Amino acid sequence: MKRVQFSSPYLPYLFLAPQMAIIFVFFYWPSVQAIQSSFYLEDPFGFGSTFVGLSNYSDALGSAQYQAIARFTVVFTALVTFLSLGIGMLLAVKADAVLKGSAAYKTLLIWVYAIAPPVAGLMGMMFFDQHIGPLVKFAALFGWDMKVGLNYNDTAIAMIIVSVWKQIPYNFIFILSGLQSIPASVREAAAIDCRSGTRRFWTMTLPLLAPTAFFLLVINMTYALFDTFGVIDVMVKDKAANNPITLVYKVYMDGFRGNDLGGSSAQSVILMIVVFVLTIFQFRFIERRVHYN
Amino acid sequence: MAAISIKDVSKVYNGGVTAVSAVSIDIADGEFIVLVGPSGCGKSTLLRMVAGLETISQGEVAIGPRVVNDVDPADRDIAMVFQNYALYPHMTVYENLAYGLKNRRTPKAEIDARVAETARMLELQPYLERKPRALSGGQRQRVAMGRAIVRKPSAFLFDEPLSNLDAKLRVSMRGEIKRLQRRVGTTSIYVTHDQLEAMTLADRLVVLSGGRIEQIGRPLDVYHRPATTFVASFIGSPAMNLVSGEVHGGKLALGPALIDLGATVPTQGTVTVGLRAEDLRLHPEGEGSLPFRVDYVEELGAQRLVHGLVGDQPLVAAVSSENPLPATVSLSITPSRLHFFDSASGRRIDRPGDDRPETLAGGLPALEAAAS
Numbered sequence A: 001m002k003r004v005q006f007s008s009p010y011l012p013y014l015f016l017a018p019q020m021a022i023i024f025v026f027f028y029w030p031s032v033q034a035i036q037s038s039f040y041l042e043d044p045f046g047f048g049s050t051f052v053g054l055s056n057y058s059d060a061l062g063s064a065q066y067q068a069i070a071r072f073t074v075v076f077t078a079l080v081t082f083l084s085l086g087i088g089m090l091l092a093v094k095a096d097a098v099l100k101g102s103a104a105y106k107t108l109l110i111w112v113y114a115i116a117p118p119v120a121g122l123m124g125m126m127f128f129d130q131h132i133g134p135l136v137k138f139a140a141l142f143g144w145d146m147k148v149g150l151n152y153n154d155t156a157i158a159m160i161i162v163s164v165w166k167q168i169p170y171n172f173i174f175i176l177s178g179l180q181s182i183p184a185s186v187r188e189a190a191a192i193d194c195r196s197g198t199r200r201f202w203t204m205t206l207p208l209l210a211p212t213a214f215f216l217l218v219i220n221m222t223y224a225l226f227d228t229f230g231v232i233d234v235m236v237k238d239k240a241a242n243n244p245i246t247l248v249y250k251v252y253m254d255g256f257r258g259n260d261l262g263g264s265s266a267q268s269v270i271l272m273i274v275v276f277v278l279t280i281f282q283f284r285f286i287e288r289r290v291h292y293n
Numbered sequence B: 001m002a003a004i005s006i007k008d009v010s011k012v013y014n015g016g017v018t019a020v021s022a023v024s025i026d027i028a029d030g031e032f033i034v035l036v037g038p039s040g041c042g043k044s045t046l047l048r049m050v051a052g053l054e055t056i057s058q059g060e061v062a063i064g065p066r067v068v069n070d071v072d073p074a075d076r077d078i079a080m081v082f083q084n085y086a087l088y089p090h091m092t093v094y095e096n097l098a099y100g101l102k103n104r105r106t107p108k109a110e111i112d113a114r115v116a117e118t119a120r121m122l123e124l125q126p127y128l129e130r131k132p133r134a135l136s137g138g139q140r141q142r143v144a145m146g147r148a149i150v151r152k153p154s155a156f157l158f159d160e161p162l163s164n165l166d167a168k169l170r171v172s173m174r175g176e177i178k179r180l181q182r183r184v185g186t187t188s189i190y191v192t193h194d195q196l197e198a199m200t201l202a203d204r205l206v207v208l209s210g211g212r213i214e215q216i217g218r219p220l221d222v223y224h225r226p227a228t229t230f231v232a233s234f235i236g237s238p239a240m241n242l243v244s245g246e247v248h249g250g251k252l253a254l255g256p257a258l259i260d261l262g263a264t265v266p267t268q269g270t271v272t273v274g275l276r277a278e279d280l281r282l283h284p285e286g287e288g289s290l291p292f293r294v295d296y297v298e299e300l301g302a303q304r305l306v307h308g309l310v311g312d313q314p315l316v317a318a319v320s321s322e323n324p325l326p327a328t329v330s331l332s333i334t335p336s337r338l339h340f341f342d343s344a345s346g347r348r349i350d351r352p353g354d355d356r357p358e359t360l361a362g363g364l365p366a367l368e369a370a371a372s
Helices: A011-037 A055-062 A064-097 A102-114 A117-127 A134-141 A152-180 A184-193 A197-227 A229-236 A247-257 A261-289 B043-051 B093-102 B108-121 B137-149 B167-184 B195-201 B219-224 B229-234 B358-371
Strands: A040-042 A049-051 B004-012 B018-027 B032-036 B058-063 B078-081 B155-159 B187-192 B204-209 B212-217 B241-248 B251-254 B257-260 B269-275 B281-284 B290-299 B303-310 B313-320 B329-332 B339-342
Touching (some): A064 A152, A064 A197, A064 A247, A152 A197, A184 A197, A184 B093, A197 A229, A247 A261, B018 B212, B212 B219
Parallel strands (some): B032 B187, B032 B204, B078 B155
Antiparallel strands (some): B004 B058, B204 B212, B241 B251, B269 B339, B290 B329, B303 B313
C-alpha cells in the first residue's frame, strides 16, 4: 500500500468532504430520520406526532398481512436471484463457446439491460396481457388459464419472470467477462486433464468465476429486494389488493398511499436491518470461500 | 510410452491462411524431438494439433498405434506443459498434481503415492499445500512439469515452457528437463524459438519455416550440414555467414580473393557460400587468403566477434580473445569447412565425402553420454 504524506492533517478530510456530504445527505440523514419517525405516530395531515415507542414495530411484525408479504419477499428474492444468476451463467457459458457470429449473439443478449424497469414492467404486462399476451396464450396451450393481476400465484409468477428477464443481461455481461478473464491455457490444461465438460465447469470454471459470482450474488439480492419496485408497480397498477407485493412496495404503499409515515418508517428500518445482516452474512461466510487471484 | 507419427499434416485456418503444410515426422518411442523456428513458423500449431487443442485440417496424427485425429485431448494420453505454466490458481500444488489423476478415477492411495513420488523427484515436497501464487517462477515451472510427469502419459508436449523464466533459471531448468526426460523415458515434443535450447535438448531437431520442414536431423548434423540457407542462418550463434561467390574450375572466387578448393568441387558458377564464424581464422594482413576490413568488434569474454567486410559482403569471425587483434587483418578457412548452397533455391549442394565430418562422429556419443 502506498502512503501519501499530506502537509496538513486536515487536507485528506477536505478531499473526502464532498463524498461524505453526499453520503450524509442521501443516506445517513434519511436513515436517522426514518429511525426517529419509526418511534412516532404521525398525524396524516401533518398536525403533529405522538411518541409511541416500539408499537410501530410490533404492529408491523405482528400483522398477518406483513408476515405474508415478508414470506413472499423471501421466496421472490431467492427465486429471482437464483434464476437470474443461473440463467445468466448458462447463457454466458454457452455464448463464450460460440465461435461464429458471437458479437451479434452477445449484443442481442445484452440489449434487454438497456430497458428501464417500468418499461420492462410494461412489456411484461403485455406479455401477460389477458387478451394479447403471448405467454398467456402459450400457457393456455397447456390448459392453464393465467389471470395476471387477479390470481395471486399467476401474478407472482409473472412478476418473477419479468424481474428475472430484466436482470439476466446484467449477470450475463459480468459472467462473460469473468469467463474471458480465465486464461486460455488454463482451460486447455483442464481440457487435457479432464474429459467431461460438465465436470470441468464445476471444478475449474465455477471456482475461477467465484469472485464475479459472489459480487453478482450481492448485487442480485439487492436488485430483487429493492430494484424490482418498478416492475411490481406496473404489474399491480398501484392497487395491490390481493396481489403479491414485496416489503419495499409495502413501505411505499403504507407511507405514501396509506399516509402512515411512522409505520412505513418502522418497516424500512426493519428492511435496513435485514440487508445489514444479509451483507454481514455474505461477507463472513460466503466470501471466505471465494478465491481471488 | 509410444511412438508418434505425424503424416502429411496441414493446418488451414478459416480465412484460408495455411499455418502448417504437409508436415511429416516419425518420432521414435522415448525420443526427444524439438520443433524450432522463428515465430509464426507453425511450430506451436503443429504441437497443438498433436495435443488435440487444434483440429487437423489434413493428414493424420497417430500416438502409438492409434490415429488420434478425432480423439478428445483428454483421451490422447498426452500431457502438456504450457508457456505460462497454466496452473490451476484455486488449487494447491497437491491438487494441481492430483487433478488429472482424480478425473481418471485413479484410486486415492495411488494418487497419493504418485504425487509423493513426483514431488520428491522435483523437490516440491515443502510446497504441496501452497497455492501457485505463493510460488516463484521456477517452482511454478516445476509444478507444471510435475503435473505432466505424475500422469505417466505416452508423450510430453512442451510449448515454450522456459521462455517466461530469467536467463539463469532457464539454463538450469533446461538441464532439469533433459535429465527428467531421460529418467522417465517418455516420448517428448518440445517447441521453442531458441536455437540454443533446441540444440542442447534435442535428440533430433525439426527446423520449421513458413509452416514447412526445412530439415530434420540430430543437432550436430543440422549444425554441421544445414540443408538450406534458412537453417544455416537460424541454427548456431553467431549465425553462419552467407556470402555469394563463384566457383570456376577448382577455385572459389569470394570478393577479391580466390580460394583453392582442391579436389572437392561441388558445383560451378554462382553459389551461396556458408562460413561458420568459428571456422574463420584471423591472420595479420597478407597471410590469410581473404582480405578483411574490420568494422567493429564485440567482446564476449572468452570469444570476440569481429565484424567486417570481405569485398563488399559483411562477415563475422569468432576468434579467441586471448590473442591481440592486429590492426589490419586477413582471414583464412579450411576449404572442407565451406558450405555451398544453390543461390536460387537455397538448398545445400553436397560435396563428395562431406557427408560425415569427423567432428560429428566424435561429438555425438560424447553428448549422449553426458546427457544420460
